[in-house]
Amino acid sequence: MGLREVLIKHLTLIILIVIYVILWLLREVFPEYSQLIITLLYYITIAQAYNIFLGMTGYVDFGYVSYFGLGLYGMAVAITLSSSSNMSEYIAILLGILLALALANTVAGVVGAIALRLRGAYFAIATIGLSQALRYLIEGAKIWGGAEGVIIASDLRKIFGEERFSYATITLPDTGIFILTVISGLVMYVVRNSRLGYGLLAIREDEDVARVMGISTTLYKFIAFLISASLTSLVGSMWALKITAIYPPESFNIAFSVEFIVIVMLGGAGTVLGPLLGGSLYALSKYYLGTILPGLQLTIFSVLLLVIVLVFRQGIVGELRSLLYRYSFIREVIR
Secondary structure (H helix, E strand, C coil): CCHHHHHHHCHHHHHHHHHHHHHHHHHHHCHHHHHHHHHHHHHHHHHHHHHHHHHHHCCCCCCCHHHHHHHHHHHHHHHHHHHHHCCCHHHHHHHHHHHHHHHHHHHHHHHHHHHCCCCHHHHHHHHHCHHHHHHHHHHHCCHHHHHHCEECHHHHHHHHCHHHHHHHHHHHHHHHHHHHHHHHHHHHHHHHCCHHHHHHHHHHHCHHHHHHCCCCHHHHHHHHHHHHHHHHHHHHHHHHHHHCEECHHHHCCHHHHHHHHHHHHHHCCCCCCHHHHHHHHHHHHHHHHHHHCCCCHHHHHHHHHHHHHHHCCCHHHHHHHHHCCCCHHHHHHCC
């Protein structure tokens, strides 16, 4: 296969990475919009991670925010421990990443082993209480500070020093989120075009038929579930460095799960480019509506979302692909 054929075959991934790099460079060119761009990348990354599970399997997980919350707490606890133990800044961050992954994968492993044997609405109902269960467990058992939360600003100052505090809370997490944006897009692309991806899409279309075809449906769903939870926890670990104060109600707010679902469905479930478009549209709309019409942005945004979802039932990317399906080149790019 020549270079031209390889480029055409992987053009979707190339376009995705190029757009991510452009967004990152725009952050440097227009520093006044840097945090808006990071917020945009945050939504894209979360959507891409959730897309690996929801988009590929069709299973809706209302407890998805739990893995983000566990990522927040994983980093926060690691920073607190590192501060009291006088660990270096690099060890502290590495410990936070590993702890975030360990917490998310442990919970996802237990939940997945039980709930993924259920289907459709039964699975959604089984996961709907997970985030609240974790919240009240932390508050009731006074784990990780309980209802008082974990505040890591002073610990970060001790580990990084006063002069590098802005690096620890801005530069480091922003760079981490960008790297995770690229990684999540790459993982989604690889999964989408792998045997695992074809099996997951078969499950989404008809799980019984997929099982008859010899696909280990529970195992495939479990793998996608863990990958999705892992990426989400990593985003949470970086976000903890930005906010520096982690509280149970905000960390496990089920409204975040609904946001993630909306973004995936808006962009196009199971598509590689869907989270990019859905996350961008959602983040920009939320920001500008909140700026122009404060207090009314949620009402207006809910109506806009309803209209968009009704018009683009397959998501933006899905509708574009259907509209331009007769063009083979476009069909290869828009997916």
